[in-house]
Amino acid sequence: MTLPVKATVFVGISLDGFLARTNHELDFLPPGGGEEHGYAAFIETVDTIVIGRKTYEKSSPFPNGRMARSPWSSSAPGLWTRRGAPGAVVERLAGSPPEVVARLAALGSKHLYVDGGITIQRFLVAGLIQRLIITRVPVLIGSGIPLFGALPHDIALQHVATRQYSSGLVQSEYIVPA
C-alpha cells in the first residue's frame, strides 16, 4: 500500500531513552531546545502535527513559537492534531491510528509530525511511521516517559545518517521500511 501521507517522528531524548521525566518535566533538555539541530527546517516540511493530549498540554510553546501561532485539530480520546496552515484549527481526532491517518489524508494532509510517547508507540506498531529522527542529549536521567515501548514483533530499521553537534547532541535518522 502506498500511503498518500507520510509520518515522521522528530524527538529529543536522554541517552537512556526518555522523552520526559515521569512528571512530564523536560528540565534535562538544553534550554530553548539547545543547539539548532534541524528542527526549524524539519517543521517547515510538516503540515499536520499528531500529538497526545499530555504532550500537547506540556509542549507549548515550542522552541520556535510555531506551535503557539497555529491552530490545532483533534479527535479521539487523547489524540490531538494541529494543522500547520494559517487559520487551521486544533481538532480532536477519534479512532485508531489508521483511522486518524485516513481522516487526515482525506483532509489533505501530506506529512504528519507524530509526537508524544504513547502516540509514537501506537503509530509505530500500526506501521504508520516512515521516518525517525532521534536526537540524544548526553545525560542519563534513570526514569521517565520512554520513547519506545513494547512491540508485537521486531522492527528492523534502515539507518540514513547520524549527525553530531558540538554541544554533545547526537542525531540519528532512520527509515522504517514498508
Add this chain to the structure above:
Amino acid sequence: MTLPVKATVFVGISLDGFLARTNHELDFLPPGGGEEHGYAAFIETVDTIVIGRKTYEKSSPFPNGRMARSPWSSSAPGLWTRRGAPGAVVERLAGSPPEVVARLAALGSKHLYVDGGITIQRFLVAGLIQRLIITRVPVLIGSGIPLFGALPHDIALQHVATRQYSSGLVQSEYIVPA
C-alpha cells in the same frame, strides 16, 4: 580521588536500549558481532573484564574467541572477573563495586571492561565508570534486558565522538566526568 584503575563499558544494544532479549538471547545482533566497529582494538587495551554471572554464562565465546582463551577471576555473588593475561584465572570477586575495584587495583589491574546490565548499572551508580562506548543496532525489539536502569540522580556525560558504519551501526562514545 584519582583512581589507579579506569573502567569502560563497550556494548552493543538495540535502538530501544536493550543488551539482550528477556531470555538473554542476542539473536537481534548482527551475526558474528557484525561489521568491525572497534572491538578488537578496544579489547587489546583491557587487562580485566568485570562481568555479571549471567552475562558470563551467555557470552562465551566472544566474537574473537579471546574470552574463551583466558582464565577468569571471581568473588562476590554474581560478579565475575577475568584477567586478560596469559594464564590468568577466573575469580569470583565478592563485595560492592568500590571493593571490587580496590581489590583489582591491588592485583595490578589498570583498565577494566565492565559488562552486563546489572553490573554496568551498579558501577555507574557508584561512579566507577569513566567511559561508555555504545553501539546501536538498527532494530527495535520492544523488550529485554536494558543497558541503563534507575539512578539516584542524573549523570551528565561528555560526548567524545560518534561513528557510523555502512551496515547501520552507530557508535557513540561518552566520558563520565569525575
